[in-house]
Amino acid sequence: MKISVIIPVYNAEKYVLQAVESVLQFDEVHEIILVEDKSPDDALRVCQQIAEKYGRVKLYQHPDKENHGAGASRNLGIEKSTGDFIAFLDADDYFLPNRFDAERELFKDPGVEGVYGALGVHYYSERAKEQYYQLFGDRLTTVYKEHQPKDVFRGQIHMLGSFGLFSIDTLTIRRDSLIKKMDCLFKTHLRLHEDTEFLFRLSYYLDLYPGTIDKAIAMRGVHENNRITKVAVKTVDPSISRTLLWKEVKSWSQKEEGISEDVKLHIKRMHRSFEIARAPAIKKWGMIFRYLLTDYTSIRSGLYNINFRHSLI
Template identity: 40%
Template sequence: MEKKLSVIIPVYNAEQFIEKSIRSALDQPEVTEVIVVNDGSTDGTQAILTWMQNENPKVKVFQHPNYENKGRSATRNLGLQNATANYIAFLDADDYYLPNRFTNDFKVFQTNDQIDGVYNAVGLRFYNTVSHELRNEMKRQFTLTKKIEAKNLFCALLKGTYGYFHISGLTLKREVFEVIGAFNTKLVVSEDSDIFLRLALKCTLVASNINDSVAMRGIHSNNVFYRRDLYDENDLYFYESMYEWSSKNKINLNTVEKFLERIWILKYRKKEKKHKYLIYWFRLNLKAPKFLFSYLSVKYFPLTRFFKKKLYMVKSKINYLLLNSLNNK
């Protein structure tokens, strides 16, 4: 496969970062085009993009109809629609690539034509002062600490046992999106995690450089990960969407069960009335009808869950009474 690489950069109000981001992509010899999608910016971003597009023909700028702000998923999808290369990489507008970003990636691709994508370590560039604890926590999050076999990558990412990877460290063959679909436009956050899990389930992803950073993520006060409220609101829908996607993509039931476990943990935290859980269950499975005829339908049916919970409480009480009885003898 000819090495043509499109870098897709979604941008919203990032006038202080975007030039550095674009130039870091242009500096990579493998990059044949930089697709920048302006997601309805209201600052000086568009003026910078226009100037850079006029300066370098590799820079191609797009916007949503009527200059709307549609969010990161729709913006990356528009970039994918306009990308022409057979390899795809992403770069957030406040991130930047380091020299030789793709050198090792293409060496890895050459080792096996069955490889669909590679992932790399992404470092951190702090633009404001943060605590030592936050620095250490974030350093843990954006690389896997060991190479994981492709068949085990899904479980590793879901549990976070060996860390995570970041979208600015991915390089993918374009055709993977024909297999896994586009970014989920209904997700406000975690749209990248959604893509990561789909990739891990349907494609062959391997490590490229997980020890030395190939890109830097910008950390500043406007980062969305500070919005814990958005993640709390979005977590349940994230797993619901993975459940629905799994129904359409022939994912095995053992894997699907992992999504159901998390769905019910999050749902039960809401402490709703029992009939609402029944209504919720049927609505959930209308979107994933394939699973209505599996053992999961019985095992995770709300009444079954309530019965098991009550049975567990009764057993615990009996064991407690027996233990006390033995101790009093």
């Protein structure tokens, strides 16, 4: 196996070295691609030092050296990658020693196009744990039991609460399959939940298999300054970002003839539920009344699925 690990770097000067060194422990890793995204901190200098120290580390910036977001940074990393397989890691997260144990065996089968595993949680400080334990807990982010590839897309979309989600940090993909089969890579206009949208489409186009899902193979680093915790304290309105996510999924699904009508309807309901959730009170009740008159099943499902919003974080 020759694996390219892509790490988008933004505002992560304190954490990126740990991320890189957690990847360097694996002989299968052919290269580590850092894409520095005009960080406001000193991350660029730290990345330059890392690239000078380790021969397997390659450092890139966007051509205009401006900030383009995690999706665009991952796209650039994919473009620059030369390995047969691609894995991703956020700059404030890290791999565990068992990260590729299942992948070594599963990828011996050429029909396996991707493998996913379980993500754990690490709190970098007691303050972060106090603030965000209710959000993340000590739970694994994972698909809860083994499923056939044909069931992964429907399971993530249609049974979000019971099926579970896997994380970009625990995904390994055949590069050729990704390039040949995906309609596009990460959607660069989505600044949040772009990885969730990507994983939905990926599970539709590629045959993805469960690897290690009963214990963590990588750790999510939770601290006061990462993107998700900023969403949690509402410096970015989460209802808007999630509405945009499901709007994007809805737009894509309507163009795909192979997606069943019940799944398309469920996606439409999810988008509708977030539109209702972020509407002002007077408008919200008007929307609910209108939907009750036209589609009781839809609005009931939409309101119910508001409870699963936390699953997308």
